[in-house]
Amino acid sequence: MCSLPRADDYHSFEREIDKWRVRRKDSKERKSYDEVFDQQNLMRVYKLFTDGTIDRLDFPISTGKEGNVFRATNTKGEFLAVKIYRTSTSTFRDMAKYVHGDPRFGGAQYNKRKLILAWAHKEYWNLQLLYQAGVRVPKPVARHQNIIVMEYIGDEVEPARELRDVLLDDPEAVSKKILAYIKLAYRKAKLVHSDISEFNVLMLGQEPVIIDVGQAVMLAHPYAEEWLERDVRNVARYFRKYKIDIDVAKELKEIRKA
Ligand SMILES: Nc1ncnc2c1ncn2[C@@H]1O[C@H](COP(=O)(O)OP(=O)(O)O)[C@@H](O)[C@H]1O
Numbered sequence: 001m002c003s004l005p006r007a008d009d010y011h012s013f014e015r016e017i018d019k020w021r022v023r024r025k026d027s028k029e030r031k032s033y034d035e036v037f038d039q040q041n042l043m044r045v046y047k048l049f050t051d052g053t054i055d056r057l058d059f060p061i062s063t064g065k066e067g068n069v070f071r072a073t074n075t076k077g078e079f080l081a082v083k084i085y086r087t088s089t090s091t092f093r094d095m096a097k098y099v100h101g102d103p104r105f106g107g108a109q110y111n112k113r114k115l116i117l118a119w120a121h122k123e124y125w126n127l128q129l130l131y132q133a134g135v136r137v138p139k140p141v142a143r144h145q146n147i148i149v150m151e152y153i154g155d156e157v158e159p160a161r162e163l164r165d166v167l168l169d170d171p172e173a174v175s176k177k178i179l180a181y182i183k184l185a186y187r188k189a190k191l192v193h194s195d196i197s198e199f200n201v202l203m204l205g206q207e208p209v210i211i212d213v214g215q216a217v218m219l220a221h222p223y224a225e226e227w228l229e230r231d232v233r234n235v236a237r238y239f240r241k242y243k244i245d246i247d248v249a250k251e252l253k254e255i256r257k258a
């Protein structure tokens with residue numbers, strides 16, 4: 001149960017969000033703001049304001065299938081990224097196969113609402129495991145229900161670009177770093193990302209940062225090995241455009257070696 005905020009505070013918060021929506025009402029993204037800022041999510045974001053995690057939501061960075069990512073600022077003036085999962089999503093079926101089969105979720109079958117909470121929980125948990133293992137991911141800051149707060153990857157001017165939008169100075173070095181992170185995730189965090197692609201690697205300058213870890217699974221997951229191979233193949237496929245030849249079998253052997 002959410003505890004109810006004081007009515008005055010809550011109404012002024014709602015007015016802030018409304019002003020912000022109106023400012024952006026011409027944009028095609030308006031519909032998804034309305035979806036993501038349903039009453040329940042407003043309450044949950046409000047909790048993050050009142051507990052001091054964030055001081056303001058600045059602007060949306062991305063509107064995805066399952067949720068939106070916003071830049072936020074805390075009271076110290078530091079930037080944060082806030083990922084809010086929509087409480088209703090059309091990709092529910094795809095999500096299920098990454099949660100079922102993960103021993104952390106005890107093989108339980110979830111209804112849609114619970115699955116989305118489990119998903120956000122899993123993403124935050126994965127972020128913590130990967131961060132502790134030394135994989136370059138956004139540092140986890142907080143999670144409240146379906147909302148994840150993490151380190152903002154970007155600079156004063158703009159969020160970091162996805163790998164696909166950046167022309168690399170030294171593509172070989174970047175490909176090696178990504179493969180090293182896959183290996184570290186596998187060997188130290190015991191996780192397979194399962195969706196490594198040029199969309200889920202951000203470039204902070206020339207440094208790759210791995211994001212979108214909700215679907216990462218533990219090695220005990222029945223598809224973990226298959227998805228590891230898919231991740232390595234994806235890296236090899238992408239770097240072919242830079243004429244870099246990655247030996248997938250060799251890399252896999254290296255990652256898995258005892
Ligand atoms: N921590 C972050 N800092 C800056 N931008 C981010 C951060 N996390 C996500 N983004 C931006 O939001 C986009 C979508 O985030 P992602 O986690 O990949 O969600 P999804 O692909 O499920 O919508 C990313 O491609 C990136 O541009």
Ligand SMILES: [Mg+2]
Binds near residue numbers: 212
């Ligand atoms: Mg993504």
